[in-house]
Amino acid sequence: MKITATRRNFVLGSAAAAGALGLVGPRAFAAEPLKVGFVYVGPIGDFGWTHGHDQGRKAIEAHFGDKVKTTFVENVAEGPDAERVIRQLASSGHGLVFSTSFGFMNPTLRVAKQFPKVKFEHATGYQTAPNLSVYNARFHEGRVVCGTIAGHVTKSGVVGYIGSFPIPEVVMGINAFTLAARKIRPDIKVKVVWANSWYDPGKEGDGAKALVDQGADIMCQHTDSPAPLQVAETRGIHGFGQASDMKAFAPNAQLTAILDVWDGYYIQRTQDVLDDTWKSQSIWWGLKEGMVKMAPYGPAVPENVRQEADAARDGIISGARHPFIGPIKDQKGVLRVAEGEILSEKEIATMDWYVEGVEA
Amino acid sequence: MSAESAVLIMLTVISAATPLLFAALGELVVEKSGVLNLGVEGMMLAGAVSGFAVTVTTGSAVLGILCAAAAGALLSLVFGILTLTLAANQVATGLALTIFGIGLSALVGSGFVGVPVVPLPKLAVPGVSDLPVIGPLLFGHDALIYLSILATAGVGWFLTRTRGGMILRAVGESDESAHSIGFSVIRVRYLAVLFGGAMSGLAGAFMSLSHTPMWAEEMTAGRGWIALALVVFSSWRPGRVLLGAYLFGGVTILQLHAQGAGGLGIPAQVLSMLPYLATIAVLTIIAAGPWRGRLDAPACLGKPFRPST
Structure with missing residues (x-):
């Protein structure tokens, strides 16, 4: 599913999240799939950076099947717009959010503070929080x-x-x-x-x-x-x-x-959230780890x-x-x-x- | 610098300038008729993706180029219906057209990312193309580059030497007067908008079939906006559009060369500004020089026209 980040969606998303939190709680049903969100800086068709991350997202879908549902928002400008998009994902029931550009660092950090139960993963940055990990590759x-x-x-x-x-x-x-x-x-x-x-x-x-x-x-x-x-x-x-x-x-x-091979890392971190073993970390992987x-x-x-x-x-x-x-x-x-x-x-x-x- | 590398640089400049030239010429005609279409970028992308997709699918570049022009024109028709028939705000509609074009081209092109294409063939003239310097500079280009030069002359001739051009200018300068002496303002503007769309489509096709023969989302990377600026820069004259496109393309390429040659001690960011600075400088000189007062835009530019009965 592709989300177009409009104000209308944002309002609907917030309402849905508020309803979910107030009435049933996001984890009340074991059968409910984990929602994993991705924020991309470029188009998935760039055949480069964003394309690589989207391959990782597809790998999650292929690996977990019905247990996980992924969404992505592409072409997100670095800056205030990013914060709005990340918040929208966090507030619409996503349990894990990957923000995949350096310029998303501060927006991700701010949203992470507001949504302590949601896990965040930020690529190529250096700011961590109890629910915010950073990952990067030694290209x-x-x-x-x-x-x-x-x-x-x-x-x-x-x-x-x-x-x-x-x-x-x-x-x-x-x-x-x-x-x-x-x-x-x-x-x-x-x-x-x-x-x-x-x-x-x-x-x-x-x-x-x-x-x-x-x-x-x-x-x-x-x-x-x-x-x-x-x-x-x-x-x-x-x-x-x-x-x-x-x-x-x-x-x-x-x-x-x-x-750039993000598949392994993305699958592992999704598994960690499913198993409730996710911990905040900062990793820099290279040829050895297969990233x-x-x-x-x-x-x-x-x-x-x-x-x-x-x-x-x-x-x-x-x-x-x-x-x-x-x-x-x-x-x-x-x-x-x-x-x-x-x-x-x-x-x-x-x-x-x-x-x-x-x-x- | 040897003559050979100077020729190679010139070839790159020509290639960088051609998409700007196509798009700016089209927009010039549109604006001369009194319509401001800010959707150039979107129409370029529509042209780029359809030209690429059709060429890859059918194997015929000619068909691809025709479809690119048609796709640009089709998108501009949407703009025409909204702004000319329904008298919607031109600025807002044009901006929406760009955003729509970006999304639509990405959707259509999603299956063509990473697909290679045979670049447009260079039309070599036996014997002449092998001449040093002149050969590659004048006789070794693909058809679209020649077409862009012909189009410059054609647009100039049309606007100043033909009855149709006079009507178009009259519509752009004073729509009420043109209407009152019996010309159909809306029809003329539709034709101009369609021409502008087709030219933007050709600009896009040149990007995806010749300049960087591939399809990638948003591959025009803002050239539509540069083309819009060039129309103002040219003070609505085709010859100056040509000059502006080659100046902008030339300074862009030269700054890349300067970087490769060690940057001359100037930061890369400053060098990247040069094309824009050069454009502003020329614009200022034109505005302050003896040509002063002849800069003015078509009087009805951007104003919606509702025929009074």
Whole structure:
């Protein structure tokens, strides 16, 4: 079911919730399905970020069948509108609400305080409450695998990178990629173009064209549409898919893709609510936990490179390799992380500097 | 910068400017007839999704482009019925049309997300297209790009050189006078609105079949609004619409290049503002220069017309 968040629905929803609370109580009937709500920042058809979360929602439905009912609201603007939508979900009998964008953090926190019995899960934030968990994925681990492949495949030594906004999440990805690529080939340069949008296919594609014209033969992106990869395909260079397997758009160009896999986490948290074992937590999962996965390698990745990429992935999973292990120099050549030292989670999560080789 | 990369940059600029040009030309004709249709973005999306869906389903890009124009026109017909026949408020109806177009295109396109399409073929002229610089710049484009240039000339010719254009302008400048000497104001405005819808549809088809050959929800990402601004920028002249679209497209692409080249020490956010700043700057120069006073909008723009008997 899709909810259109209009004032009328909101009023009806509130009335229904008030009735339910006053008369029967939401948990009075064991047979009543648990209602799980999702708040999305983009359209489910973006083939990227929101699409990935919606796959997770569908996985819940497939896994629990009649025991669970899911709803979603898409294209919710970050800000006051989000609070209204989240409150509407909370007040219309939802027992578990996932809000899936960084900008939903404060609205989710406020609504969580008003509805202590409803469980909230917020993606990519850092604020928790007794009934509010946060979860995030270490996408930058996938960038290590990408960087390893790029270091081998590039001929020009110039990598183009379409960024959305210069926030830590994106910066750490650029850095993890660059470090891994320069480990293979130390002269690699990573040129970053900011689209200043998470989703503008036209601009992402134009940025990619600009980078190809400046000599890039590998295209990376931290935006949500397949446009940059599509440019890679038409210009005969290579690149990496973002958030979902984009090989349909770039059968030759896609080397691999970083996949966001929320299914396992969403199913587990829904199960926790059903079992009444849900507890507030803050998790940051990666390749090891399966929240980040790599798509099958494309035809342009030679066998020996596949093995190295596998080794990089396995190293991260086993803990033998860390994306941010010293020595790491910044853009100006100043040593930021000493030999053998590993950046802490907090230092990674607040990263606001670029490693050597990044041109941003 | 080598000549080769300059040519590549120019090609990207042309591609970025073309959807703006189509949509702004259509809206220019609509506004010249005295109607303000703010639904450009919605009609572009309708065109983008129908052009894409029909091309993928039938394999015929020509059919896809025709359907895109038809879809844009169909949506504009809804606008026409509401604002011209029922005399509803044009601003509110136009905004509603955009929101409706976004939702409708997402619904229609839900089965086409992630589906690849063959981009529009480039019409190469044997021998000439291989010439350095001139070849790719003038003779290597797809049909819609040529059509957009022809449409600019065509709209300019129609508005200033034909009787039909004169009637259209008369309707936009003084609907009562045009009505009193026997022209059907509503009929003329319907035709203008339908033309505007079809052009927005073509703009959308160019987005989904050539600029970024794919369908994704809200893929026009605000270009309909830029097109609306370009009409004002152009002070309702087709030639200046062309100039504005290429200027805006050009500065957009150049700022992306500047970023890739290391940003020249300017923050990316400032570079992203450049297209808008450039547009405002040119607008100010036009308004303050010797052309002053010739900026004025069609006198009846946005005013509903109820024929007095």
